[in-house]
Amino acid sequence: MVFRGWLMWAPASAPVLVVFGLLFGLALVWQAGRLLHRLWWRPRRLEKALRARGLRGSSYRFLTGDLAEESRRRKEAWARPLPLRCHDIAPRIKPFLHDTLGEHGKQRQPCITWFGPTPEVNITDPELAKVVLSNKFGHLERVRFKEVSKLLSQGLTYHEGEKWVKHRRIINPAFQLEKLKLMLPAFSACCEELISRWIGSIGCDGSYEVDCWPELKSLTGDVISRTAFGSSYLEGRRVFELQAEQFERAMKCMQKISIPGYMSLPIENNRKMHQINKEIESILRGIIGKKMQAMKEGESTKDDLLGILLESNTKHMEENGQSSQGLTMKDIVEECKLFYFAGAETTSVLLTWAMLLLSMHPEWQDRAREEILGLFRKNKPDYEGLSRLKIVTMILYEVLRLYPPFIEIGRKTYKEMEIGGVTYPAGVSIKIPVLFIHHDPDTWGSDVHEFKPERFSEGISKASKDPGAFLPFGWGPRICIGQNFALLEAKMALCLILQRLEFELAPSYTHAPHTMVTLHPMHGAQIKVRAI
Template sequence: MAMQPMPMPPPGPGGDAPPAPMMMPGMAMPMTTGMSFTWGHRAVVLFPRWPGDRAGVGMYLLCLLLVLALAALAEALSAASRRLDLDLDLSRTPFLYWFGPQPRICVSDYNLVKQILSKKYGHFVKNDAHPAILSMIGKGLVLVEGADWVRHRRVLTPAFTMDKLKVMTKTMASCAECLIQGWLDHASNSKSIEIEVEFSKQFQDLTADVICRTAFGSNSEKGKEVFHAQKQLQAIAIATILNLQLPGFKYLPTKRNRCKWKLENKLRNTLMQIIQSRITSEGNGYGDDLLGVMLNACFSTEQGEKRDELILCVDEIIDECKTFFFAGHETTSHLLTWTMFLLSVYPEWQDRLREEVLRECRKENPNADMLSKLKEMTMVLLETLRLYPPVIFMFRKPITDMQLGRLHLPRGTAIVIPIPMLHRDKEVWGDDADEFNPLRFANGVTRAAKIPHAHLGFSIGPRPCIGQNFAMLEAKLVMAMILQKFFFALSPKYVHAPADLITLQPKFGLPILLKALDA
């Protein structure tokens, strides 16, 4: 039976958010103060002869006029929206919007999305990544295109075979066991039968530890340095993307840019140390984990055309390390976080999964064969990915002028695919599309909706996520081990505020109350 959606807190007093025109003047003072102070300060630092006080006042007035103009525009748009025909199905109609100076087309029609991602795959490529994101995740498998993508994918695929993943379950279980033992120790020393744990941060640490050990074989300290640098670069990337950027500003030695350059160097140097350590410790090869597979490709002794198909240079290995260090833990940690949230909100499903886990795994650390029998766990994870996909937008652009349905797309037009809108489309997923109902996946992911391949959690077409089996295996194992040991519920401190911080995550964390099963 479908579960009712969790009631959300009202967005404002009385339950309704104020309309845009009412919000804009109220934002004028903090916006203009912040902008004039920041710009004025930069002007004084970068140009000592700049008349700082007058510049600050002038910038304040300029920003005030800008905000008032935006308020007038918002009022006009609000009036226009009230005149729209309400019968028009805006949720499925492509529309144009502007992201700064760049026009973008939002496409939320499944038929068009399938053409972009699958049927006309060769006619579309990914948009150019923002430099701030590129410095964080590198130009690895997620971002490369064409022949380079084919070459990278061919090299990396052997690291993600099911046989390799089965071997990794022991390492995953060892990492999870250390974390869970810490909670048990905390509970045994607590005067209360319940303890509160902030799961969002702990899951990030856990999945970071797993990817370090399974894919790179690195010691935890070097891995922590990589993740710490990437986390700081992520914060800088978010601030950079959302803030006003002047042409050429990224080259100026501002405090943020200097910090970014320092972190980029630290990230590269740490990865080089991990790579160099593996090279110098070579015995009968470089290993068969992800790093070993890449090094074997880099130093391949193959000759001729086959060598060209399987070779990676050192810079490409560094970029792939960035990509998999970030993607290998960030997406899985948020899948685990939102699964814990949903199972806390719907305790009947928590009980169902615990019963399944204890039946199939008993109280042992799960192995790959046991995990393959957890059908309801798989259903819950897929439903979590549907409601809370880690990445909420996909970006593409056509490489030539082309026709897509009724749309004429000039070459290079930025196309945005909003995954949450598609995943909650009632014409595709049914009237309960906004509700948590794992039973929709009882007959598999391809038959969960009215059209096949409607689930975009790992993308579709020729470029699905290479690590989807790794992520699902890790998530099933960690959730199974938690359910073996604990009951859990949301803490009263929890505030429901999903935030797109490159990945979808709870803005204020996920505090959970844990109670040991044998307490």
């Protein structure tokens, strides 16, 4: 009976099974075709087009591009620390790109490298770099790792076109100098806590050895927590801790995201990043909700970044007559996440290298201290005095030149465009290797690898042969909106530290700069401080 029933069923269902099998097979073939196109046909087509336009560089290797070779070379370079006071760091930081540019990028010619299946055209000519960053024709967009960005921040730096214009317009009031002046008390309060802790740890020999890298990261996290969230500082501190962990986990993914679907794999690191992101967003929504309620009750909003941002957003919506024209709650959450990622990280990197370089070059530490004491004595610095600092400013610029926090800037062509007489097809990544531009002897002179703040004595425009060769904060319409915040915070921190402390390299310090996203000391930044 069972066999007869099957015979009666089989003829009717067989066509359905055949159709289902065909559809499933077609779907597999279609997906395989998409992968093959992405990982082989498209890269080969782009490589052929670029070489036809006269560009040279490395050849495409299936799937990984230059990632495997770059990883191998970087591992070898990072195994060997640099001599103390050696600032020729590019061969250690990006050894593969350093050698590729030496072989194929002579006379500042753009050259090709590969990030997985994506061709990267590296442009080291400052004039061409300015053309790319100005993006006059609107044919370039930022390079975005979308899956990672979702878990770090999809704030201002993530957006393009009209959405970017709207976000920039609404956020801009928070970073105007008049607003930043109001945040100086928060800057100084956080710095004084750090200095008091260091002085309190000085031993009987009159010195205290400290790894200032985590200390300065904590300092800038405290600063951004206070200046962004005001009375919600403690909750903001928790966000900073979570963002720091999220950043570290994201770095583990950066060398693997060329693998299709990698961020969707249910591995432990990916699951943990999603959990952290949910907690961050939950805390931020609570802080934002409390701030919005306080604003409704008439509380002043002029003393922290979030309050200024919400006030600017409300004004924007009133001027445009509809709530849809403003930032949504999700938009504001993402901008708050960016406050931490961009604000705290950039300034902590700048301050860390400033402390290390002033330890390596004590004559400049003495000159900076003399200027600071001449202006402020032992009093708390004010904005007018900070703006008159010449030697300290020169030092910070030279630190940013030799050790830029972000060593490259990326753009991507989404349609065909011409740069410097070369027409690039859509789908090409355009990289501006800031570190290599900052270390170019043709631009900065034969002393390019020496720490010489005096090169900035007449300002940025006269420090090199090309006024567009100094790019620590980018250039053009998308120049970093927080650069004044970072420099003002760094000046305040250096002033307060140099007023009360002198410092030198600790014997345990190893000079080993390295980078994943920002440039920092691989084995810490150990210094010895003494009270004065």
